[in-house]
Amino acid sequence: MTVNMPIEKIEPKVKEKQIYSEQINFQFLTREFELQLILTKDNLEIKLYDLNNEDVYQNKIKNENFSQIILNKTLKTIKLLPDNFLLYDQVAKHFLFIFGLKEINLKATGKKKNKDLINFKIEMPTKESQQLKKRIEILEKNQKTILQDFEQRLQEIANRLSKKQTGGLFKMGGKPVCQWDTSNAESVVFSENNLQVTAINGNFWRGVRGDKILAHGVTTIKIKMDKLHLGNGGIMVGVVDSKYKGINYNSTKGHMLYSSNGYYYQNGQPRRMLCKPLNQNDIVSVIVDMDRKELAFKLNDKTLGTACSDLPKKVLLAIDLYYQKCSASILF
Structure with a gap:
Protein backbone atom coordinates (compact mmCIF):
# COMPACT_ATOMS: atom_id res chain seq x y z
CA MET A 1 0.00 0.00 0.00
CA THR A 145 -21.24 1.86 5.27
CA ILE A 146 -19.48 -0.03 8.06
CA LEU A 147 -19.99 2.77 10.56
CA GLN A 148 -23.66 3.17 9.60
CA ASP A 149 -24.29 -0.57 10.03
CA PHE A 150 -22.48 -0.54 13.37
CA GLU A 151 -24.50 2.41 14.70
CA GLN A 152 -27.76 0.90 13.42
CA ARG A 153 -27.13 -2.38 15.25
CA LEU A 154 -26.31 -0.57 18.49
CA GLN A 155 -29.55 1.41 18.19
CA GLU A 156 -31.53 -1.80 17.62
CA ILE A 157 -30.06 -3.29 20.81
CA ALA A 158 -30.90 -0.14 22.77
CA ASN A 159 -34.47 -0.18 21.46
CA ARG A 160 -34.96 -3.83 22.45
CA LEU A 161 -33.62 -3.19 25.94
CA SER A 162 -35.88 -0.18 26.48
CA LYS A 163 -38.97 -2.27 25.69
CA LYS A 164 -38.31 -4.83 28.41
CA GLN A 165 -40.30 -4.63 31.65
CA THR A 166 -37.65 -2.97 33.76
CA GLY A 167 -38.75 0.64 33.88
CA GLY A 168 -36.08 1.51 31.30
CA LEU A 169 -33.38 1.01 33.93
CA PHE A 170 -30.72 -0.49 31.73
CA LYS A 171 -27.06 0.24 31.47
CA MET A 172 -24.36 -2.01 30.01
CA GLY A 173 -22.29 -2.79 33.12
CA GLY A 174 -21.96 -0.90 36.38
CA LYS A 175 -24.20 -0.66 39.43
CA PRO A 176 -26.53 2.03 40.76
CA VAL A 177 -25.16 4.26 43.52
CA CYS A 178 -28.06 3.21 45.71
CA GLN A 179 -31.58 1.78 45.65
CA TRP A 180 -34.78 2.86 47.40
CA ASP A 181 -35.08 1.69 51.00
CA THR A 182 -38.21 -0.47 51.03
CA SER A 183 -38.14 -0.96 54.81
CA ASN A 184 -39.28 2.56 55.68
CA ALA A 185 -41.98 3.46 53.17
CA GLU A 186 -45.76 3.66 53.04
CA SER A 187 -48.31 3.89 50.21
CA VAL A 188 -45.75 3.22 47.50
CA VAL A 189 -44.75 0.25 45.37
CA PHE A 190 -41.28 -0.57 44.09
CA SER A 191 -39.98 -2.18 40.92
CA GLU A 192 -38.38 -5.59 41.23
CA ASN A 193 -34.89 -4.07 41.36
CA ASN A 194 -35.96 -1.35 43.88
CA LEU A 195 -34.89 1.43 41.53
CA GLN A 196 -38.36 2.71 40.63
CA VAL A 197 -40.91 3.96 43.17
CA THR A 198 -44.60 4.73 42.47
CA ALA A 199 -47.20 6.39 44.73
CA ILE A 200 -50.48 4.54 45.45
CA ASN A 201 -53.57 4.89 47.66
CA GLY A 202 -54.51 8.53 47.12
CA ASN A 203 -53.05 12.03 47.07
CA PHE A 204 -50.89 12.97 50.06
CA TRP A 205 -47.19 13.34 50.77
CA ARG A 206 -45.27 10.14 51.27
CA GLY A 207 -41.48 9.82 51.23
CA VAL A 208 -38.81 7.23 50.54
CA ARG A 209 -35.12 7.24 51.39
CA GLY A 210 -32.15 5.76 49.58
CA ASP A 211 -30.43 2.78 51.17
CA LYS A 212 -26.86 4.16 51.18
CA ILE A 213 -25.55 6.74 53.66
CA LEU A 214 -23.50 9.52 52.01
CA ALA A 215 -20.80 10.81 54.37
CA HIS A 216 -17.64 11.39 52.31
CA GLY A 217 -16.61 12.49 48.84
CA VAL A 218 -18.76 13.59 45.91
CA THR A 219 -21.69 11.46 44.77
CA THR A 220 -24.00 12.06 41.81
CA ILE A 221 -27.33 10.25 41.59
CA LYS A 222 -29.62 10.64 38.58
CA ILE A 223 -33.39 10.46 39.05
CA LYS A 224 -35.77 10.17 36.10
CA MET A 225 -39.23 11.72 36.45
CA ASP A 226 -41.19 8.78 35.04
CA LYS A 227 -44.68 10.09 35.85
CA LEU A 228 -45.65 13.60 37.02
CA HIS A 229 -49.13 14.92 37.82
CA LEU A 230 -50.47 17.01 34.91
CA GLY A 231 -47.03 16.88 33.31
CA ASN A 232 -44.92 18.51 36.03
CA GLY A 233 -46.38 18.20 39.54
CA GLY A 234 -46.10 16.06 42.62
CA ILE A 235 -42.46 15.06 43.23
CA MET A 236 -39.69 16.48 45.41
CA VAL A 237 -36.19 14.99 45.18
CA GLY A 238 -32.98 15.66 47.10
CA VAL A 239 -31.41 14.48 50.36
CA VAL A 240 -32.38 14.14 54.01
CA ASP A 241 -30.50 13.85 57.29
CA SER A 242 -29.66 10.16 57.76
CA LYS A 243 -30.95 10.35 61.36
CA TYR A 244 -34.44 11.32 60.24
CA LYS A 245 -36.78 8.30 60.20
CA GLY A 246 -40.03 9.96 59.13
CA ILE A 247 -41.59 9.77 55.71
CA ASN A 248 -42.75 13.34 54.96
CA TYR A 249 -39.39 14.73 53.92
CA ASN A 250 -40.92 17.79 52.31
CA SER A 251 -41.84 19.21 55.72
CA THR A 252 -38.77 18.59 57.89
CA LYS A 253 -35.07 17.81 57.62
CA GLY A 254 -35.04 17.76 53.83
CA HIS A 255 -33.14 19.57 51.05
CA MET A 256 -35.29 19.11 47.97
CA LEU A 257 -36.01 20.29 44.41
CA TYR A 258 -39.76 20.54 43.73
CA SER A 259 -40.98 19.45 40.29
CA SER A 260 -44.08 21.68 40.33
CA ASN A 261 -42.25 25.01 40.46
CA GLY A 262 -38.49 24.37 40.18
CA TYR A 263 -37.82 25.76 43.68
CA TYR A 264 -35.25 24.51 46.17
CA TYR A 265 -36.92 23.71 49.53
CA GLN A 266 -35.09 23.47 52.85
CA ASN A 267 -36.93 21.88 55.77
CA GLY A 268 -40.24 22.38 54.01
CA GLN A 269 -39.67 26.07 53.16
CA PRO A 270 -39.10 27.43 49.63
CA ARG A 271 -35.73 29.17 49.41
CA ARG A 272 -35.20 30.13 45.77
CA MET A 273 -36.06 29.16 42.23
CA LEU A 274 -33.47 26.97 40.49
CA CYS A 275 -35.28 26.20 37.23
CA LYS A 276 -38.62 26.12 35.45
CA PRO A 277 -41.17 23.45 36.43
CA LEU A 278 -39.99 19.98 35.50
CA ASN A 279 -41.46 17.90 32.69
CA GLN A 280 -42.21 14.22 32.55
CA ASN A 281 -39.10 12.15 31.60
CA ASP A 282 -36.74 14.90 32.78
CA ILE A 283 -33.62 13.66 34.57
CA VAL A 284 -32.55 15.38 37.79
CA SER A 285 -28.95 14.87 38.96
CA VAL A 286 -28.57 15.15 42.73
CA ILE A 287 -24.92 16.09 43.39
CA VAL A 288 -23.82 15.63 46.99
CA ASP A 289 -20.38 16.95 48.02
CA MET A 290 -19.93 15.74 51.61
CA ASP A 291 -16.40 17.14 51.84
CA ARG A 292 -17.82 20.65 51.44
CA LYS A 293 -21.29 19.79 52.75
CA GLU A 294 -22.78 21.14 49.52
CA LEU A 295 -25.84 20.06 47.54
CA ALA A 296 -26.25 20.93 43.86
CA PHE A 297 -28.64 19.90 41.10
CA LYS A 298 -28.57 19.41 37.34
CA LEU A 299 -31.58 19.17 35.05
CA ASN A 300 -30.95 17.07 31.93
CA ASP A 301 -27.20 17.69 32.44
CA LYS A 302 -27.68 21.48 32.67
CA THR A 303 -26.14 22.80 35.88
CA LEU A 304 -28.60 24.53 38.22
CA GLY A 305 -25.95 25.61 40.71
CA THR A 306 -25.37 24.99 44.41
CA ALA A 307 -28.57 24.76 46.44
CA CYS A 308 -27.03 24.76 49.91
CA SER A 309 -23.69 24.54 51.74
CA ASP A 310 -24.82 23.35 55.17
CA LEU A 311 -25.68 19.68 54.81
CA PRO A 312 -25.66 17.53 57.96
CA LYS A 313 -22.79 15.10 58.58
CA LYS A 314 -24.55 12.19 56.92
CA VAL A 315 -27.38 12.22 54.38
CA LEU A 316 -29.53 9.84 52.37
CA LEU A 317 -31.09 10.26 48.94
CA ALA A 318 -34.76 11.17 49.44
CA ILE A 319 -37.91 11.54 47.36
CA ASP A 320 -41.44 12.75 48.15
CA LEU A 321 -44.46 11.84 46.02
CA TYR A 322 -47.83 13.53 46.49
CA TYR A 323 -50.18 12.42 43.72
CA GLN A 324 -51.21 8.83 43.15
CA LYS A 325 -49.32 7.22 40.24
CA CYS A 326 -46.44 9.72 40.44
CA SER A 327 -43.30 7.73 39.77
CA ALA A 328 -39.51 8.17 39.58
CA SER A 329 -36.46 5.96 39.00
CA ILE A 330 -32.83 5.89 40.05
CA LEU A 331 -30.63 5.66 36.94
CA PHE A 332 -27.09 4.33 36.67
Whole structure:
Protein backbone atom coordinates (compact mmCIF):
# COMPACT_ATOMS: atom_id res chain seq x y z
CA MET A 1 0.00 0.00 0.00
CA THR A 2 1.41 3.40 -0.97
CA VAL A 3 0.17 6.76 0.28
CA ASN A 4 1.30 9.99 -1.35
CA MET A 5 1.55 13.04 0.90
CA PRO A 6 2.44 16.59 -0.20
CA ILE A 7 5.73 17.69 1.34
CA GLU A 8 4.39 21.15 2.09
CA LYS A 9 1.96 19.67 4.63
CA ILE A 10 4.71 17.89 6.58
CA GLU A 11 6.68 19.79 9.20
CA PRO A 12 10.36 18.87 9.73
CA LYS A 13 10.87 18.01 13.39
CA VAL A 14 14.14 16.02 13.61
CA LYS A 15 17.72 17.21 13.25
CA GLU A 16 19.97 15.30 10.88
CA LYS A 17 22.32 14.04 13.61
CA GLN A 18 19.41 12.19 15.23
CA ILE A 19 18.74 10.22 12.06
CA TYR A 20 22.08 8.54 11.40
CA SER A 21 22.25 6.37 14.51
CA GLU A 22 18.58 5.51 15.04
CA GLN A 23 16.41 2.86 13.48
CA ILE A 24 13.26 4.33 11.92
CA ASN A 25 9.88 3.06 13.06
CA PHE A 26 6.54 3.60 11.38
CA GLN A 27 3.62 2.66 13.62
CA PHE A 28 0.00 1.66 13.06
CA LEU A 29 -2.51 0.53 15.66
CA THR A 30 -5.42 -1.87 15.62
CA ARG A 31 -6.72 -4.32 18.18
CA GLU A 32 -6.47 -7.65 16.43
CA PHE A 33 -2.92 -7.46 15.14
CA GLU A 34 0.36 -5.85 16.08
CA LEU A 35 2.42 -5.18 12.98
CA GLN A 36 5.93 -3.73 13.22
CA LEU A 37 8.22 -2.63 10.41
CA ILE A 38 11.64 -1.57 11.64
CA LEU A 39 13.87 0.14 9.07
CA THR A 40 17.61 0.28 9.69
CA LYS A 41 20.51 1.08 7.41
CA ASP A 42 20.82 -2.57 6.36
CA ASN A 43 17.47 -4.26 6.83
CA LEU A 44 13.71 -3.94 6.88
CA GLU A 45 12.42 -6.21 9.68
CA ILE A 46 8.75 -7.19 9.73
CA LYS A 47 6.89 -8.67 12.71
CA LEU A 48 3.18 -9.45 12.61
CA TYR A 49 1.47 -10.51 15.84
CA ASP A 50 -1.96 -12.10 15.72
CA LEU A 51 -3.27 -11.11 19.16
CA ASN A 52 -6.24 -13.46 18.99
CA ASN A 53 -4.20 -16.61 18.39
CA GLU A 54 -0.90 -15.35 19.87
CA ASP A 55 0.89 -16.28 16.63
CA VAL A 56 3.98 -14.44 15.40
CA TYR A 57 5.10 -14.09 11.78
CA GLN A 58 8.56 -12.65 11.13
CA ASN A 59 10.63 -11.75 8.10
CA LYS A 60 13.77 -9.71 7.46
CA ILE A 61 14.50 -8.10 4.10
CA LYS A 62 17.87 -6.73 3.08
CA ASN A 63 17.53 -2.98 2.67
CA GLU A 64 18.61 -2.63 -0.95
CA ASN A 65 16.09 0.02 -1.97
CA PHE A 66 16.81 2.62 0.70
CA SER A 67 20.36 3.90 0.91
CA GLN A 68 21.29 5.84 4.03
CA ILE A 69 21.66 9.04 2.01
CA ILE A 70 18.15 8.79 0.51
CA LEU A 71 16.71 7.84 3.86
CA ASN A 72 18.26 10.87 5.55
CA LYS A 73 17.01 13.26 2.88
CA THR A 74 13.55 11.80 3.17
CA LEU A 75 13.37 12.09 6.92
CA LYS A 76 14.32 15.75 6.87
CA THR A 77 10.94 16.50 5.32
CA ILE A 78 8.82 14.14 7.44
CA LYS A 79 7.14 15.05 10.71
CA LEU A 80 8.32 12.67 13.43
CA LEU A 81 6.40 12.00 16.63
CA PRO A 82 8.22 12.11 20.02
CA ASP A 83 8.97 8.38 19.97
CA ASN A 84 10.46 8.63 16.48
CA PHE A 85 7.35 6.96 15.05
CA LEU A 86 5.66 7.99 11.84
CA LEU A 87 1.98 7.36 12.42
CA TYR A 88 -0.37 6.73 9.53
CA ASP A 89 -3.46 8.10 11.27
CA GLN A 90 -6.18 7.05 8.86
CA VAL A 91 -5.60 3.29 9.09
CA ALA A 92 -4.94 3.55 12.82
CA LYS A 93 -8.29 5.24 13.39
CA HIS A 94 -10.14 2.68 11.31
CA PHE A 95 -8.69 -0.21 13.24
CA LEU A 96 -9.08 1.30 16.66
CA PHE A 97 -12.74 2.00 16.00
CA ILE A 98 -13.70 -1.18 14.18
CA PHE A 99 -11.74 -3.80 16.12
CA GLY A 100 -11.94 -2.21 19.51
CA LEU A 101 -10.12 -4.46 21.96
CA LYS A 102 -6.57 -5.18 20.83
CA GLU A 103 -3.83 -3.06 19.31
CA ILE A 104 -1.55 -3.23 16.32
CA ASN A 105 1.91 -1.68 15.80
CA LEU A 106 2.74 -1.09 12.16
CA LYS A 107 6.06 0.27 10.96
CA ALA A 108 6.58 1.26 7.33
CA THR A 109 9.12 2.86 4.97
CA GLY A 110 9.14 6.12 3.08
CA LYS A 111 11.21 7.83 0.40
CA LYS A 112 11.10 10.99 -1.64
CA LYS A 113 9.31 10.59 -4.97
CA ASN A 114 9.84 14.07 -6.33
CA LYS A 115 10.02 17.63 -5.05
CA ASP A 116 6.32 17.60 -4.18
CA LEU A 117 5.57 14.10 -2.92
CA ILE A 118 6.82 11.48 -0.51
CA ASN A 119 5.81 7.84 -0.91
CA PHE A 120 4.92 5.94 2.25
CA LYS A 121 5.16 2.25 1.54
CA ILE A 122 3.77 -0.48 3.76
CA GLU A 123 5.74 -3.66 3.12
CA MET A 124 3.92 -6.82 4.19
CA PRO A 125 5.50 -9.77 2.33
CA THR A 126 4.04 -12.69 4.31
CA LYS A 127 0.80 -14.37 3.29
CA GLU A 128 -0.87 -13.42 6.55
CA SER A 129 0.15 -9.78 6.27
CA GLN A 130 -1.20 -9.63 2.72
CA GLN A 131 -4.57 -10.71 4.10
CA LEU A 132 -4.35 -7.91 6.63
CA LYS A 133 -3.52 -5.47 3.85
CA LYS A 134 -6.72 -6.46 2.03
CA ARG A 135 -8.73 -5.90 5.18
CA ILE A 136 -7.28 -2.41 5.52
CA GLU A 137 -8.21 -1.57 1.93
CA ILE A 138 -11.75 -2.91 2.39
CA LEU A 139 -12.20 -0.80 5.51
CA GLU A 140 -10.99 2.31 3.72
CA LYS A 141 -13.36 1.78 0.79
CA ASN A 142 -16.39 0.96 2.95
CA GLN A 143 -15.83 3.11 6.02
CA LYS A 144 -19.13 5.00 5.79
CA THR A 145 -21.24 1.86 5.27
CA ILE A 146 -19.48 -0.03 8.06
CA LEU A 147 -19.99 2.77 10.56
CA GLN A 148 -23.66 3.17 9.60
CA ASP A 149 -24.29 -0.57 10.03
CA PHE A 150 -22.48 -0.54 13.37
CA GLU A 151 -24.50 2.41 14.70
CA GLN A 152 -27.76 0.90 13.42
CA ARG A 153 -27.13 -2.38 15.25
CA LEU A 154 -26.31 -0.57 18.49
CA GLN A 155 -29.55 1.41 18.19
CA GLU A 156 -31.53 -1.80 17.62
CA ILE A 157 -30.06 -3.29 20.81
CA ALA A 158 -30.90 -0.14 22.77
CA ASN A 159 -34.47 -0.18 21.46
CA ARG A 160 -34.96 -3.83 22.45
CA LEU A 161 -33.62 -3.19 25.94
CA SER A 162 -35.88 -0.18 26.48
CA LYS A 163 -38.97 -2.27 25.69
CA LYS A 164 -38.31 -4.83 28.41
CA GLN A 165 -40.30 -4.63 31.65
CA THR A 166 -37.65 -2.97 33.76
CA GLY A 167 -38.75 0.64 33.88
CA GLY A 168 -36.08 1.51 31.30
CA LEU A 169 -33.38 1.01 33.93
CA PHE A 170 -30.72 -0.49 31.73
CA LYS A 171 -27.06 0.24 31.47
CA MET A 172 -24.36 -2.01 30.01
CA GLY A 173 -22.29 -2.79 33.12
CA GLY A 174 -21.96 -0.90 36.38
CA LYS A 175 -24.20 -0.66 39.43
CA PRO A 176 -26.53 2.03 40.76
CA VAL A 177 -25.16 4.26 43.52
CA CYS A 178 -28.06 3.21 45.71
CA GLN A 179 -31.58 1.78 45.65
CA TRP A 180 -34.78 2.86 47.40
CA ASP A 181 -35.08 1.69 51.00
CA THR A 182 -38.21 -0.47 51.03
CA SER A 183 -38.14 -0.96 54.81
CA ASN A 184 -39.28 2.56 55.68
CA ALA A 185 -41.98 3.46 53.17
CA GLU A 186 -45.76 3.66 53.04
CA SER A 187 -48.31 3.89 50.21
CA VAL A 188 -45.75 3.22 47.50
CA VAL A 189 -44.75 0.25 45.37
CA PHE A 190 -41.28 -0.57 44.09
CA SER A 191 -39.98 -2.18 40.92
CA GLU A 192 -38.38 -5.59 41.23
CA ASN A 193 -34.89 -4.07 41.36
CA ASN A 194 -35.96 -1.35 43.88
CA LEU A 195 -34.89 1.43 41.53
CA GLN A 196 -38.36 2.71 40.63
CA VAL A 197 -40.91 3.96 43.17
CA THR A 198 -44.60 4.73 42.47
CA ALA A 199 -47.20 6.39 44.73
CA ILE A 200 -50.48 4.54 45.45
CA ASN A 201 -53.57 4.89 47.66
CA GLY A 202 -54.51 8.53 47.12
CA ASN A 203 -53.05 12.03 47.07
CA PHE A 204 -50.89 12.97 50.06
CA TRP A 205 -47.19 13.34 50.77
CA ARG A 206 -45.27 10.14 51.27
CA GLY A 207 -41.48 9.82 51.23
CA VAL A 208 -38.81 7.23 50.54
CA ARG A 209 -35.12 7.24 51.39
CA GLY A 210 -32.15 5.76 49.58
CA ASP A 211 -30.43 2.78 51.17
CA LYS A 212 -26.86 4.16 51.18
CA ILE A 213 -25.55 6.74 53.66
CA LEU A 214 -23.50 9.52 52.01
CA ALA A 215 -20.80 10.81 54.37
CA HIS A 216 -17.64 11.39 52.31
CA GLY A 217 -16.61 12.49 48.84
CA VAL A 218 -18.76 13.59 45.91
CA THR A 219 -21.69 11.46 44.77
CA THR A 220 -24.00 12.06 41.81
CA ILE A 221 -27.33 10.25 41.59
CA LYS A 222 -29.62 10.64 38.58
CA ILE A 223 -33.39 10.46 39.05
CA LYS A 224 -35.77 10.17 36.10
CA MET A 225 -39.23 11.72 36.45
CA ASP A 226 -41.19 8.78 35.04
CA LYS A 227 -44.68 10.09 35.85
CA LEU A 228 -45.65 13.60 37.02
CA HIS A 229 -49.13 14.92 37.82
CA LEU A 230 -50.47 17.01 34.91
CA GLY A 231 -47.03 16.88 33.31
CA ASN A 232 -44.92 18.51 36.03
CA GLY A 233 -46.38 18.20 39.54
CA GLY A 234 -46.10 16.06 42.62
CA ILE A 235 -42.46 15.06 43.23
CA MET A 236 -39.69 16.48 45.41
CA VAL A 237 -36.19 14.99 45.18
CA GLY A 238 -32.98 15.66 47.10
CA VAL A 239 -31.41 14.48 50.36
CA VAL A 240 -32.38 14.14 54.01
CA ASP A 241 -30.50 13.85 57.29
CA SER A 242 -29.66 10.16 57.76
CA LYS A 243 -30.95 10.35 61.36
CA TYR A 244 -34.44 11.32 60.24
CA LYS A 245 -36.78 8.30 60.20
CA GLY A 246 -40.03 9.96 59.13
CA ILE A 247 -41.59 9.77 55.71
CA ASN A 248 -42.75 13.34 54.96
CA TYR A 249 -39.39 14.73 53.92
CA ASN A 250 -40.92 17.79 52.31
CA SER A 251 -41.84 19.21 55.72
CA THR A 252 -38.77 18.59 57.89
CA LYS A 253 -35.07 17.81 57.62
CA GLY A 254 -35.04 17.76 53.83
CA HIS A 255 -33.14 19.57 51.05
CA MET A 256 -35.29 19.11 47.97
CA LEU A 257 -36.01 20.29 44.41
CA TYR A 258 -39.76 20.54 43.73
CA SER A 259 -40.98 19.45 40.29
CA SER A 260 -44.08 21.68 40.33
CA ASN A 261 -42.25 25.01 40.46
CA GLY A 262 -38.49 24.37 40.18
CA TYR A 263 -37.82 25.76 43.68
CA TYR A 264 -35.25 24.51 46.17
CA TYR A 265 -36.92 23.71 49.53
CA GLN A 266 -35.09 23.47 52.85
CA ASN A 267 -36.93 21.88 55.77
CA GLY A 268 -40.24 22.38 54.01
CA GLN A 269 -39.67 26.07 53.16
CA PRO A 270 -39.10 27.43 49.63
CA ARG A 271 -35.73 29.17 49.41
CA ARG A 272 -35.20 30.13 45.77
CA MET A 273 -36.06 29.16 42.23
CA LEU A 274 -33.47 26.97 40.49
CA CYS A 275 -35.28 26.20 37.23
CA LYS A 276 -38.62 26.12 35.45
CA PRO A 277 -41.17 23.45 36.43
CA LEU A 278 -39.99 19.98 35.50
CA ASN A 279 -41.46 17.90 32.69
CA GLN A 280 -42.21 14.22 32.55
CA ASN A 281 -39.10 12.15 31.60
CA ASP A 282 -36.74 14.90 32.78
CA ILE A 283 -33.62 13.66 34.57
CA VAL A 284 -32.55 15.38 37.79
CA SER A 285 -28.95 14.87 38.96
CA VAL A 286 -28.57 15.15 42.73
CA ILE A 287 -24.92 16.09 43.39
CA VAL A 288 -23.82 15.63 46.99
CA ASP A 289 -20.38 16.95 48.02
CA MET A 290 -19.93 15.74 51.61
CA ASP A 291 -16.40 17.14 51.84
CA ARG A 292 -17.82 20.65 51.44
CA LYS A 293 -21.29 19.79 52.75
CA GLU A 294 -22.78 21.14 49.52
CA LEU A 295 -25.84 20.06 47.54
CA ALA A 296 -26.25 20.93 43.86
CA PHE A 297 -28.64 19.90 41.10
CA LYS A 298 -28.57 19.41 37.34
CA LEU A 299 -31.58 19.17 35.05
CA ASN A 300 -30.95 17.07 31.93
CA ASP A 301 -27.20 17.69 32.44
CA LYS A 302 -27.68 21.48 32.67
CA THR A 303 -26.14 22.80 35.88
CA LEU A 304 -28.60 24.53 38.22
CA GLY A 305 -25.95 25.61 40.71
CA THR A 306 -25.37 24.99 44.41
CA ALA A 307 -28.57 24.76 46.44
CA CYS A 308 -27.03 24.76 49.91
CA SER A 309 -23.69 24.54 51.74
CA ASP A 310 -24.82 23.35 55.17
CA LEU A 311 -25.68 19.68 54.81
CA PRO A 312 -25.66 17.53 57.96
CA LYS A 313 -22.79 15.10 58.58
CA LYS A 314 -24.55 12.19 56.92
CA VAL A 315 -27.38 12.22 54.38
CA LEU A 316 -29.53 9.84 52.37
CA LEU A 317 -31.09 10.26 48.94
CA ALA A 318 -34.76 11.17 49.44
CA ILE A 319 -37.91 11.54 47.36
CA ASP A 320 -41.44 12.75 48.15
CA LEU A 321 -44.46 11.84 46.02
CA TYR A 322 -47.83 13.53 46.49
CA TYR A 323 -50.18 12.42 43.72
CA GLN A 324 -51.21 8.83 43.15
CA LYS A 325 -49.32 7.22 40.24
CA CYS A 326 -46.44 9.72 40.44
CA SER A 327 -43.30 7.73 39.77
CA ALA A 328 -39.51 8.17 39.58
CA SER A 329 -36.46 5.96 39.00
CA ILE A 330 -32.83 5.89 40.05
CA LEU A 331 -30.63 5.66 36.94
CA PHE A 332 -27.09 4.33 36.67
